[in-house]
Amino acid sequence: MSADATGPSGPVLVGCDFSSSPSRRKPVVLAFGQLRQGRVVLDRLERHTTLEAFGQWLAQPGDWVGGFDVPFGLPRALVEALGWPTDWPGCMRHYTGLTRPEIRATFQAYCDARPAGSKFAHRAFDKAAGSSPSMKWVNPPVAYMLHAAVPLLLRAGVHLPGLHAGDPRRVALEAYPGLLARELVQRRSYKNDDAGKHTPERLIARKDILTALEAGQTRLGLRLKLTHAQRDALVADGSGDALDAVLCLVQAAWAAREGAPRWGLPEGVDPLEGWILTVPPLTPPPAPPSPASR
Numbered sequence: 171m172s173a174d175a176t177g178p179s180g181p182v183l184v185g186c187d188f189s190s191s192p193s194r195r196k197p198v199v200l201a202f203g204q205l206r207q208g209r210v211v212l213d214r215l216e217r218h219t220t221l222e223a224f225g226q227w228l229a230q231p232g233d234w235v236g237g238f239d240v241p242f243g244l245p246r247a248l249v250e251a252l253g254w255p256t257d258w259p260g261c262m263r264h265y266t267g268l269t270r271p272e273i274r275a276t277f278q279a280y281c282d283a284r285p286a287g288s289k290f291a292h293r294a295f296d297k298a299a300g301s302s303p304s305m306k307w308v309n310p311p312v313a314y315m316l317h318a319a320v321p322l323l324l325r326a327g328v329h330l331p332g333l334h335a336g337d338p339r340r341v342a343l344e345a346y347p348g349l350l351a352r353e354l355v356q357r358r359s360y361k362n363d364d365a366g367k368h369t370p371e372r373l374i375a376r377k378d379i380l381t382a383l384e385a386g387q388t389r390l391g392l393r394l395k396l397t398h399a400q401r402d403a404l405v406a407d408g409s410g411d412a413l414d415a416v417l418c419l420v421q422a423a424w425a426a427r428e429g430a431p432r433w434g435l436p437e438g439v440d441p442l443e444g445w446i447l448t449v450p451p452l453t454p455p456p457a458p459p460s461p462a463s464r
Contacts, residue, residue: 180205180426184236185345185419187411190311190318196363198224201415203423208386210423211395215403215412221318228326228340235433237345237422239414240319241304241312242333243444248280248291248305258333258442266321270314274307293443294452301346301446331432332439343425343433345447347417353389354382361410368408376405376413383420390424390448421447 185201192198197217204211218224243258244265255261268276281289290303307313329336331343351360360375362368380401386393394416396404404413425447428434436451 180235181339181341182232182234183210183419183422183426184234185415185417185422186236186238186240187347187414187418188238188240188315188319190314192219192221192224194219196409196411199411199415200227201412201419203419205392205423205426206395208391209393209395210420212397212400212416212419215415221322225322225325228322228328231339233339235341235343235422235426237343237418237425237447238319239345239347239418240315241301241444242316242320242323242330242342242344243293243440243442244304244316245291245293246440246442248277249442251280251291252276256442258444261442262320262324266317268317270307270317273313273317277305277307277313280305294440295443295446295449298452299346299349299446299449300352301348330444332435332441333444338430341425341430341433343422343435343447344444345418345421347414347421349446349448350388350390350417350421351379354379354387361408361413363409365408372408372410373405376407376410379413379417380404383416388420390420392420392423392427394420424448 183203183205187199189196189198197219200216200218202213202216204213218227244261246256249256249261254264280291290305292303296303302310302312304316305313323330323342324334327336328340328342329338331341355375355378358375360372360379362372380394380396382388383394384396404416407413425433434447435445439445
């Protein structure tokens with residue numbers, strides 16, 4: 171299926187497991203599919219071993235809704251403390267203009283000045299999502315993922331709902347596969363990049379995730395449709411990268427079902443921090459940005 175194809179029930183769906191330094195061993199993995207009568211049909215997987223190749227795919231004309239496992243924004247508290255621009259385009263221009271060593275030094279200094287137990291700044295929804303703070307530069311290096319991905323998204327001209335207007339036929343949303351995986355197998359580990367840690371327990375967890383997705387046992391109300399060969403391949407991938415792309419695909423399907431203009435994002439999303447797909451609205455909702463921060 172080409173990038174500009176449209177499924178029978180709407181745009182092509184895309185799930186992306188992103189890597190800030192892709193390689194043959196750790197590529198960017200894309201899962202393509204479509205929504206058919208409440209079923210998310212996996213069509214194929216595609217792997218990109220360089221950021222350039224991934225950027226070229228993003229820039230193609232198309233009609234898709236994608237869930238990308240990469241943070242799209244930084245915590246407002248961090249941005250304000252550093253005196254960076256508090257509008258998303260300005261903040262991202264400043265941030266992506268830094269080198270990775272500069273990012274690490276800046277964020278390390280911020281953490282060093284904070285009390286124990288609250289070193290990192292968090293986005294409003296991090297606790298609800300169980301996600302790592304987007305300023306974290308190691309284990310996992312999500313700060314570098316943001317640094318690598320945003321220039322490609324902006325250069326490609328895709329639409330980032332709530333953050334930056336772009337081509338409405340190519341809709342990119344922040345996803346987090348761990349959120350959906352934990353709903354299905356709680357805190358059980360299902361992946362590891364180290365081949366020596368591809369244990370039977372993690373393999374069983376991947377099987378359990380796929381069984382639950384195929385049965386529609388999630389709050390998203392969607393069922394995953396796989397061939398036997400696809401299921402076997404996802405179970406066999408001990409890194410979990412392909413499975414994470416599929417989890418993002420299911421989240422993208424939920425967004426496509428919710429539809430434009432918000433694609434399932436709650437009202438009042440902070441236009442600097444963004445939001446992770448399928449995280450419910452917070453109660454009480456986060457306070458709106460102060461006038462001085464706009």
